[in-house]
Amino acid sequence: MQGINSTPNIMEITTAWPQERTGIDRIVGNNKTIIALKNKIKQIAGSKATVMILGESGTGKELIARAIHEESQRKHNQFIPVDCSTLTETIIESELFGHIKGAFTGADKNKKGLFEEANGGTIFLDEIGNLKPQIQSKLLRFLQEREIKPVGSSKIVKVDVRIISATNINVDEEISQGNFREDLYYRLSAIELHIPPLRERRDDIPVLAEHFIHMYTHDLQKNIIGIHDDALELLSSRKWKGNVRELQNVIEHAMIIEDNTLLSKDTFTQILPEYREGLSQELSPLNLSRAIEEFEKKHIIYVLSLAHQNKSRTAKMLGISRSVLYEKLKKYGIQ
Numbered sequence: 001m002q003g004i005n006s007t008p009n010i011m012e013i014t015t016a017w018p019q020e021r022t023g024i025d026r027i028v029g030n031n032k033t034i035i036a037l038k039n040k041i042k043q044i045a046g047s048k049a050t051v052m053i054l055g056e057s058g059t060g061k062e063l064i065a066r067a068i069h070e071e072s073q074r075k076h077n078q079f080i081p082v083d084c085s086t087l088t089e090t091i092i093e094s095e096l097f098g099h100i101k102g103a104f105t106g107a108d109k110n111k112k113g114l115f116e117e118a119n120g121g122t123i124f125l126d127e128i129g130n131l132k133p134q135i136q137s138k139l140l141r142f143l144q145e146r147e148i149k150p151v152g153s154s155k156i157v158k159v160d161v162r163i164i165s166a167t168n169i170n171v172d173e174e175i176s177q178g179n180f181r182e183d184l185y186y187r188l189s190a191i192e193l194h195i196p197p198l199r200e201r202r203d204d205i206p207v208l209a210e211h212f213i214h215m216y217t218h219d220l221q222k223n224i225i226g227i228h229d230d231a232l233e234l235l236s237s238r239k240w241k242g243n244v245r246e247l248q249n250v251i252e253h254a255m256i257i258e259d260n261t262l263l264s265k266d267t268f269t270q271i272l273p274e275y276r277e278g279l280s281q282e283l284s285p286l287n288l289s290r291a292i293e294e295f296e297k298k299h300i301i302y303v304l305s306l307a308h309q310n311k312s313r314t315a316k317m318l319g320i321s322r323s324v325l326y327e328k329l330k331k332y333g334i335q
Helices: 032-044 061-070 089-097 133-145 171-176 182-188 202-220 229-236 243-257 265-271 288-306 311-318 322-332
Strands: 010-012 051-054 079-083 122-126 162-167 191-194 226-228
Touching: 032 061, 032 191, 051 061, 061 079, 061 122, 061 162, 089 133, 133 182, 171 182, 202 226, 202 229, 202 243, 226 229, 229 265, 243 265, 243 288, 243 311, 288 311, 288 322, 311 322
Parallel strands: 051 162, 051 191, 079 122, 122 162
Antiparallel strands: 010 226
């Protein structure tokens, strides 16, 4: 592999590395599934078809959406990501479609919605499964007519926007339970892309680790030149429930606390929850529920620190909803 030093137990990062990746170059990996995904993106980028990206939390759905946009003729226009899970039911319609002055309390001026802002470009609707039925209906109308109507207005606005959406939920199950419109799903998923979880592409962990080390070297002003092979073996053996995002955060954390020029296995065992000092003692009490709660509390605090206290990002990394995260923060007294 490129970047392997003649010393057998060290992987050094390459000196030649693209400063800014765009298009499919954003997608790091040589796994056969990833190569097939890159080829698929090349094929579909030039079309106007809607794309549905399916994959677990942390697999890089927004990165794939950006790659599609940047490989298309729309690349010189806006790419606007929208996390549907962070928008409340009361504001999401205004955020997406805009409103006119006086449409509701607090609407003191006209406001363009994100669909109009993205005119000529691409809008990425992440966590699409969180949309309420009313918004699903309006989104379906847009897909049929390619027009929007701001809240409080009778004026129709024609908009040319490509929609890329993503979700980590089981869409078929949501449809069967009546939570998601089947006709909307078919409109959104003219093309479906499936992103494999990191555990199914473990052979990409070395190149991903190299990429993240290089990425953070400048930001953290650390002289990290590589990683010990035993540390790499440790990383490659994990299940990575948080996928690539979790690996990225672990590499960043390791670089912050590493005092040497090579990331070591010992450094990672200080970070990874299954290796942290005292874990075996914490799990030893007879009361299993209490032991699990203690571990959960410590893990939430750890992930919060990786996410720089960003609650939405923390919830995504943990694979839970924001409401569940807030319940756990309250339960454990975490500020």
